[in-house]
Amino acid sequence: MITKRLVIYHFSIGYWMSMYSKKFREILKHIFYSRRTLGRYYSLKRIKNHDFTIISDNCWGRGVYKFLGLPCNTPTAGMGIERDYLDFIENLNSESADEVTELDESHCEAIAGRTYPIGRTPYAKLHFFRYNNFTVAQRLFRMRFKNINKENLYYKIDFDYYNCRNKEDIERWNKMQLPNSVAFYSDETLKFYSGKIHNGVYIKKKMHPLNNFHFGFNQKYFDFITWLNTGIPNQTLKYKVLNFILLDDGINIFIAKSLRSTFKKISPKILKRA
Numbered sequence: 248m249i250t251k252r253l254v255i256y257h258f259s260i261g262y263w264m265s266m267y268s269k270k271f272r273e274i275l276k277h278i279f280y281s282r283r284t285l286g287r288y289y290s291l292k293r294i295k296n297h298d299f300t301i302i303s304d305n306c307w308g309r310g311v312y313k314f315l316g317l318p319c320n321t322p323t324a325g326m327g328i329e330r331d332y333l334d335f336i337e338n339l340n341s342e343s344a345d346e347v348t349e350l351d352e353s354h355c356e357a358i359a360g361r362t363y364p365i366g367r368t369p370y371a372k373l374h375f376f377r378y379n380n381f382t383v384a385q386r387l388f389r390m391r392f393k394n395i396n397k398e399n400l401y402y403k404i405d406f407d408y409y410n411c412r413n414k415e416d417i418e419r420w421n422k423m424q425l426p427n428s429v430a431f432y433s434d435e436t437l438k439f440y441s442g443k444i445h446n447g448v449y450i451k452k453k454m455h456p457l458n459n460f461h462f463g464f465n466q467k468y469f470d471f472i473t474w475l476n477t478g479i480p481n482q483t484l485k486y487k488v489l490n491f492i493l494l495d496d497g498i499n500i501f502i503a504k505s506l507r508s509t510f511k512k513i514s515p516k517i518l519k520r521a
Contacts (some may be wrong), residue, residue, distance in 0.1 A: 291479075341369070
C-alpha cells in the first residue's frame with residue numbers, strides 16, 4: 248500500500264513538473280514573441296532609410312538587418328575584427344579589400360569551446376566565428392562586399408570588444424570623424440580613456456561577457472532607428488519608455504525569472520491537493 252502511494256506521489260511530481268515546464272515555455276514564448284512583433288512593427292513604422300550598409304567590428308549589424316527584416320548588405324555579418332578594425336574601415340575602397348585568404352589551421356582559435364576559420368585581407372584579420380567552413384565564409388564575405396552601398400555607409404565600433412582596443416584606437420577614431428557612426432564604450436573603456444568619444448554611447452556593465460556585443464542588448468542605450476534615419480546616435484525619454492515596454496531583452500530575463508518564481512510557489516500547493 249505504501250509502495251503504491253509512493254509511486255502515485257512520484258508520478259504526480261513528475262507529471263506536474265513536466266506540465267509546469269511545458270506551460271512555462273509556452274507562456275514565455277508567447278510573451279517574448281508578442282513583444283518582439285510589436286517592437287518590430289513600431290520600428291518599421293519609424294524607419295525611413297531602407298538601403299544602407301553597416302560596417303561593424305562583429306556581427307552586430309546582422310542583428311539590425313534581421314530585426315528589421317532587411318537584406319543583409321554588410322560583409323561583416325557572422326564575423327569579428329579585432330585590433331585592425333580601423334585599418335579595415337580606412338581601406339574599404341581599396342581594390343584588394345575583399346581579397347581574403349585562409350590562415351594556417353594552427354591559427355584557428357577556440358571561443359566558448361569551438362574553433363572557427365580565420366582569414367586575412369591585406370588590411371585585417373577576419374574571425375569567421377559563425378562559420379565552420381572557410382570556403383563558405385570567403386564566398387559570402389566577397390558576395391556581400393560587392394553589395395556595399397558606399398553612398399549610405401554606417402559604422403559601429405565597440406571599444407570594449409574582447410579588451411582589444413586602447414587609447415590610441417580611440418584617438419584615431421576621433422580623428423577619423425566618421426559620419427553615420429556609433430561607438431560603444433563602458434566602464435572598462437573609461438579605465439584607460441577619460442575624454443570625449445566621437446558619437447560615443449555608454450553601455451552599462453554587461454551581465455554576460457558577450458551581451459555587450461549583441462544588438463538585442465545594447466539597442467536600449469540609443470535610438471537606433473533615429474541613428475539610421477539621421478546618422479546621429481541619441482536617446483530620448485519616449486524611446487526609453489517604448490524600448491522598456493517592447494524591445495529591451497533585459498525585460499525578457501526579468502519576466503522569465505518572475506514566472507519561474509511564481510510557478511515554484513504554486514507547484515507545492517498543487518502537489519498537496521494531488
